[in-house]
Amino acid sequence: MAVRTIEVRERVMARNNEIAAEVRSRLAEYGVTAINLVSSPGSGKTTLLERTLAVLGEEMGIAIITGDVQTQNDADRLAAYTPRVVNAVVTNGACHLDALQVLTAVDEIDLNRTRLLFIENVGNLVCPASWDLGEKEMIVLFAVTEGEDKPLKYPKMFQNARRVVMTKIDLLPHVPFDMDRAVANALSVNPALEVIHVSALTGQGLDRWFDFLRAAARPVSTSG
Amino acid sequence: MAVRTIEVRERVMARNNEIAAEVRSRLAEYGVTAINLVSSPGSGKTTLLERTLAVLGEEMGIAIITGDVQTQNDADRLAAYTPRVVNAVVTNGACHLDALQVLTAVDEIDLNRTRLLFIENVGNLVCPASWDLGEKEMIVLFAVTEGEDKPLKYPKMFQNARRVVMTKIDLLPHVPFDMDRAVANALSVNPALEVIHVSALTGQGLDRWFDFLRAAARPVSTSG
Numbered sequence: 001m002a003v004r005t006i007e008v009r010e011r012v013m014a015r016n017n018e019i020a021a022e023v024r025s026r027l028a029e030y031g032v033t034a035i036n037l038v039s040s041p042g043s044g045k046t047t048l049l050e051r052t053l054a055v056l057g058e059e060m061g062i063a064i065i066t067g068d069v070q071t072q073n074d075a076d077r078l079a080a081y082t083p084r085v086v087n088a089v090v091t092n093g094a095c096h097l098d099a100l101q102v103l104t105a106v107d108e109i110d111l112n113r114t115r116l117l118f119i120e121n122v123g124n125l126v127c128p129a130s131w132d133l134g135e136k137e138m139i140v141l142f143a144v145t146e147g148e149d150k151p152l153k154y155p156k157m158f159q160n161a162r163r164v165v166m167t168k169i170d171l172l173p174h175v176p177f178d179m180d181r182a183v184a185n186a187l188s189v190n191p192a193l194e195v196i197h198v199s200a201l202t203g204q205g206l207d208r209w210f211d212f213l214r215a216a217a218r219p220v221s222t223s224g
Numbered sequence: 225m226a227v228r229t230i231e232v233r234e235r236v237m238a239r240n241n242e243i244a245a246e247v248r249s250r251l252a253e254y255g256v257t258a259i260n261l262v263s264s265p266g267s268g269k270t271t272l273l274e275r276t277l278a279v280l281g282e283e284m285g286i287a288i289i290t291g292d293v294q295t296q297n298d299a300d301r302l303a304a305y306t307p308r309v310v311n312a313v314v315t316n317g318a319c320h321l322d323a324l325q326v327l328t329a330v331d332e333i334d335l336n337r338t339r340l341l342f343i344e345n346v347g348n349l350v351c352p353a354s355w356d357l358g359e360k361e362m363i364v365l366f367a368v369t370e371g372e373d374k375p376l377k378y379p380k381m382f383q384n385a386r387r388v389v390m391t392k393i394d395l396l397p398h399v400p401f402d403m404d405r406a407v408a409n410a411l412s413v414n415p416a417l418e419v420i421h422v423s424a425l426t427g428q429g430l431d432r433w434f435d436f437l438r439a440a441a442r443p444v445s446t447s448g
Binding site for chain 2: 040041042043046068069070071073074093094095122123124125126127143145146147149150152153154155156168170171174175176201
């Protein structure tokens with residue numbers, strides 16, 4: 001029975017990859033950069049997006065797709081920070097977004113007014129790692145209130161990501177968290193990872209995060 | 225294709241429930257109380273178990289099965305606190321333990337010397353909710369570093385649990401966490417939930433947790 005499940009899953013995954021390619025090509029056509037934001041529940045994805053919308057929302061024409069298992073709480077929170085529509089996808093129990101959900105949500109977005117698209121995945125360190133959503137890159141958030149061994153325990157997520165954002169660094173004086181060890185663990189599973197440190201609460205490190213976003217969404221020059 | 229996946233899943237779940245019944249009956253035969261501990265990654269399951277083993281390990285004959293996606297880090301941490309074997313189950317990518325894994329691990333445990341069995345599930349707020357492992361009860365950990373709306377976003381987990389342990393309460397002065405709202409959210413999805421507040425770091429609230437465990441593992445009296 002286990003084998004049968006895997007067979008079905010592989011066909012579903014192959015179809016997902018086809019749809020992700022469709023999303024990717026649609027976004028490229030409009031020059032939109034998509035970032036797939038993943039983490040444990042409670043690592044601070046929505047709070048970081050609130051701060052990002054408040055500062056860069058207008059400047060960068062940010063659009064948002066949020067995935068949630070049951071509610072649209074995150075979408076409601078984010079809607080307070082942007083005049084644009086926040087696209088909520090309720091996964092009805094699934095532990096990740098899939099490309100078809102993103103494609104459907106993208107249909108509702110005015111891509112002409114968008115340079116940067118955040119896809120806030122379901123809070124989960126396992127399932128989202130396998131599902132291509134058509135993004136340019138996956139970014140994983142890692143809070144200092146979690147264990148330093150998260151990258152070792154969930155390596156696929158850290159291998160597939162290009163950047164890791166260490167969040168809630170304002171809490172470092174109050175938690176038994178060894179940042180050097182955490183970063184070393186992350187680099188041990190993916191030596192190419194770029195690490196950014198932020199506190200969405202105090203604002204520490206956010207300038208570097210914003211600079212990265214501006215660079216990520218810069219159109220590739222086509223002139224010689 | 226989606227429909228086909230669900231059909232297969234339902235047959236797998238039915239088989240899981242049969243095996244869970246087998247686990248439950250085996251444990252009942254030996255008078256062992258099993259607790260399925262679930263939470264987000266980083267909510268403090270392993271640290272709470274370390275403290276529990278240190279105080280109650282001998283007194284209650286505690287046995288442990290830990291589930292992890294890739295590593296056996298949690299099992300290694302716990303092994304430092306008990307002379308008994310800690311049973312590590314590596315799920316190879318799956319986001320939850322299943323009853324067959326637990327049944328296999330239970331075969332390795334000396335049930336005559338065991339009164340309380342902790343099953344430390346994979347850190348995940350979605351998948352474990354659907355998988356009966358043969359436990360007496362599921363307990364969900366909820367850290368004050370997460371969002372107050374976790375019970376609304378992951379209701380199935382909170383509906384299936386009988387108790388919620390609020391963890392890391394030593395951080396309350398440093399985080400924007402409204403405990404009353406968090407508890408109200410938990411009770412709104414499951415009014416029968418019992419709430420325990422602990423800090424495994426400072427020890428606050430652990431006495432009540434230990435008292436609960438002693439009561440949970442007390443043999444039901446068969447005398448009139």
